Each structure stands twice: as structure tokens, then as C-alpha cells.
């Protein structure tokens with residue numbers, strides 16, 4: 001079975017603060033969690049007590065599998081000043097290292113308005129090549145996440161898995177890959193099997209939620225036996241982030257997901 005990482009922004013919120021959520025996830029049998037931005041500059045993420053979070057991770061032996069870059073897409077804002085992004089990247093990497101987190105999730109934001117799509121994708125390659133050069137040797141990698149524009153992120157540039165793969169091929173570093181979110185991809189109407197086949201080993205992280213609705217598996221229309229089979233067949237064997245909005249109490253919700261993942 002895949003290593004499942006409940007998202008502590010959305011799950012185990014009943015336990016209280018983020019460090020309490022880590023302990024609650026551990027008590028529920030998980031050895032991994034994921035989160036959004038550590039300092040909470042991008043809502044709806046909230047600021048975290050990082051020393052307390054680190055202590056909870058260490059004491060419970062829970063691995064933080066991914067955190068979001070902050071601010072998520074600074075370099076997209078006119079006049080395309082990238083300095084803030086590169087400065088905060090160092091801070092994000094420092095926090096990730098301190099928390100033992102191997103991945104930072106990055107995006108495209110709304111892109112570079114007025115430029116041709118191809119030029120915008122190539123600009124992303126240029127920015128992320130530079131970012132990777134800056135963080136080389138830190139042990140922290142970047143994963144680029146395409147998001148759906150139909151429901152959750154209207155106006156975002158990168159909504160196609162194949163385009164994220166194009167950018168990752170252009171960056172051409174083992175420290176840079178694609179985050180394949182089963183939910184975003186399904187909302188965009190993508191063929192999961194074809195996308196994963198095209199991506200090859202460039203998928204460095206996976207997240208899930210059912211569609212429509214972004215609730216736990218079982219609340220939407222996706223066939224989870226099939227989805228897990230396609231994931232396995234693709235060769236992906238890394239962690240899977242549970243980034244969904246639970247429709248019941250967290251413990252019951254995640255127990256249901258574990259059951260589905262086990263059976264698949």
C-alpha cells in the first residue's frame with residue numbers, strides 16, 4: 001500500500017494546532033503528513049509554530065512529505081521581479097530542511113500575461129532552472145503542480161499535466177519533478193493513464209481527492225480501485241498526499257481512505 005500523508009491543513013483539525021494534528025495523525029496510524037505554507041503568508045494556510053511542529057514530527061516519527069512554497073507565485077506579478085521569489089526560496093528550503101521535508105510544491109500562478117503560452121512555459125523553465133541551481137545540494141527538491149482552472153484556480157497558467165512535464169523536462173534536474181494531483185487532473189478531464197505514461201519518472205509526488213467535490217475517496221465519481229491500479233502500473237511508488245476536504249470527522253474519513261487504498 002502507498003504511504004499516505006494526510007494534509008494537516010485540512011485533516012485532524014479537530015486536534016487543535018498543527019503540532020497537535022501531527023500527533024493525532026500518528027495516533028491514527030500514519031507515519032507521514034503534508035502541509036501548505038509554513039509561515040502562512042498565503043491564505044488559507046495559517047502561520048505555524050515551527051519549533052513545536054518540528055518537535056511533534058520528531059517525537060512521533062512522522063515524516064513531513066511536502067510543503068508549499070511561499071509566496072506561491074511571487075515572480076508572476078508585474079513587473080516580473082523575481083528577486084523576492086529567489087529570496088524566499090532560500091527561506092523555504094531552510095524551513096524544509098529543519099523539518100526534514102524533502103519537497104517544496106511550486107506552481108505557475110497566472111503566468112506572464114500577454115505572452116504567448118509557449119513563451120510562458122519556457123519562462124518557467126528558465127526560472128526553475130535558476131531556482132534549482134540556487135538550492136542544489138540542499139537535499140530539498142521542487143515539485144511543480146498543475147491545478148484545475150475549471151473549479152478551484154480559474155486563471156492559473158499551468159492546468160495540464162503534459163505542460164508541467166514539458167517544464168520539468170526543460171529544467172532537467174533530478175531535484176525537479178511534477179506533482180500529479182489525481183483530483184486536479186480529473187477535474188480537467190485528463191486521461192490518467194496517458195498522462196502518467198507520458199510523464200515517465202518525472203512524477204515526484206502525488207496527491208488525491210475525489211471529484212467532483214474534492215472530498216475523500218468515495219464521495220465523488222472516481223473509481224479508486226482503478227486510480228490506484230493506474231498509479232501502481234505507472235511505477236510510482238512514493239507517498240500520496242491526502243489533500244481533500246473531509247466530509248466526516250477526520251479519523252473516520254482517513255480510516256475510510258486507508259481501507260480503500262488497502263483494497264485497491
Ligand SMILES: O=C(O)C(=O)CO
Nearest residue numbers: 105145147152181243
Ligand atoms: O491549491 C491547491 O489546489 C493545491 O492543490 C495545492 O497543493
